[in-house]
Amino acid sequence: MLTSKLPKVGTTIFTQMSALAAEHGAINLSQGFPDFPAPERLRQALGKAAMAGRNQYPPMSGLPELREAVARQIQRFRDVVVDPVNEITIVPGATEGIFCAITAVVKTGDEVILLDPAYDSYAPAVALSGGLPVHVPLGGTGFKPDWGRIEAAITARTRLIVINSPHNPSGSVFTQADMKQLDHLAGHYDLLVCSDEVYEFLVFDDQRHYSVLEFPALRERSFAHFSFGKTFGVTGWKTGYCVAPPALTQELRKIHQYVAFVGVTPVQAALAQFMDEYPDYPATLAGFYQQKRDLFCQGLAASRFRFTPSTGSYFQVLDYSDITDTPDTRLCEQWTREIGVASIPMSVFYQEPPKKQQLRFCFAKADDTLQEAARRLCKI
Ligand SMILES: Cc1ncc(COP(=O)(O)O)c(C=O)c1O
CATH class of the missing domain: 3.90.1150.10 (Aspartate Aminotransferase, domain 1)
Structure with a gap:
């Protein structure tokens, strides 16, 4: 049965x-x-890439020109230098990147902190790895993290915390103080972090989105996930990227190469061309x-x-x-x-x-x- x-x-x-x-x-x-x-130029670039014969498997970690475009974008918007060879992996959607990151680091019996309400793909990925999701609610009407409550949920078995800012479904955004709290807790308890930042550019009322990439110690223990689908309005192209330090990237790629192996070549070529032509679009x-x-x-x-x-x-x-x-x-x-x-x-x-x-x-x-x-x- x-x-x-x-x-x-x-x-x-x-x-x-x-x-x-x-x-x-x-x-x-x-x-x-x-x-x-x-954007019309982006759609045209996809047609052109397909017609120009860019239709076979790309490298497992993604087209070099797209990884380089991503590194330039991160430098332009966050003044952070990322190595496109060893720290960026193009994935068929942030969902796949998140699945690979969780699968890469969660072992049987490990606890993973999820902040509820949470995007629905996290808990199944934890469960399939034999991990135990530990759900901690975001507080009050503003859906803010309660760091005291999060710290109280950490045990000797806690391996990973998953965060998501800007947040689906609530629309809340972690402040700089929240990121510092996360930095402190992750360092103090030696936790890894899976940071879902797919809505990074959608922040309103002159607020600012803080990425784990901007906090050097936090960056060393984090997978940061992004989605071209969300940024460029092409969710059906199912293409995203994961930024992580080389050792974490290596482990993520071990899983990615057997889950999807690669993303879609002409889509990657089109995104690279568009990002090159319109670096300020985001x-x-x-x-x-x-x-x-x-x-x-x-x-x-x-x-x-x-x-x-x-x-x-x-x-x-x-x-x-x-x-x-x-x-x-x-x-x-x-x-x-x-x-x-x-x-x-x-x-x-x-x-x-x-x-x-x-x-x-x-x-x-x-x-x-x-x-x-x-x-x-x-x-x-
Ligand atoms: C919070 C969050 N993470 C990840 C994703 C998935 O992104 P992608 O379509 O690139 O897999 C979504 C899509 O709705 C989302 O809302």
Whole structure:
């Protein structure tokens, strides 16, 4: 008889809600992807790369020109020098990079601290490695890390902590003080860090995103994960990269070469060309997405939802406790069918969901889509 290695895992909520939205012709603010086109030059570069014959396996760690473009981007935006040969690995999506990093370092019985609400791919990767996820909630309404509580969860078996800033689903961003706390705890307890930074450029209201790469001691014990899909609006291209010191990179690549082996060649060539031509493109993202956040939030001003505007990522959490006490998983489906707006229930991001009534909405959508969605949500 087959016993599942992941008995509690079904099809992800993102797949389910997008399918339900399509079935009912609802506005899909559930899954995190843009509904507007990626930069034309980037799309042209992909066609050109394929037509120029760049269609066979790239090197296992990624095309050198793309790794060099990534190193230049990190230097330009963070003034940090990264070795493209030994510290950068191009992966088919940050999800694969995160899976490989966790698998590379977590052994049977190791404990891994996850901060709930957490992106759904972390816990299964820990479980498949024989590790034990230890869930620590982010605190209060602001979804801030409670470092006292995190420290209290550390034991002699704790091997790794997974962080995610800017944060999906809450939109919160670690402050410099948070990063210093992490630096201190990781050093003091000799922990490794898996830092999911896929929304690094989506930070609003003149705040700043801090990467583990900017803290020298922390960088030495961290895998930092990024997604071209999020930065360049091409989530379907499933391409990202992991930056880690050489010894960690070596271990990550041992897994990556047998999970996916490589990423997609013409996609990598196109990204390298675009990054070379438009090195300042990422600097446009904060303003672009902040305008969308503001449009969505202004549209909801007259609604019965309670919310604090998101400070990062492209997600907005709305509290519906003034409207109904229907559980969020049921309400998501109901409103997709009846109101015509699909969202994601916040409870799915927790091991033990708090008694809160919250939904997550993606605002990486065309302005008129956001306005129409807000109009429908105001009618509730
Ligand atoms: C927090 C977080 N990490 C990782 C990913 C996955 O990125 P990729 O599509 O590059 O695998 C996502 C995608 O939604 C995400 O929200």
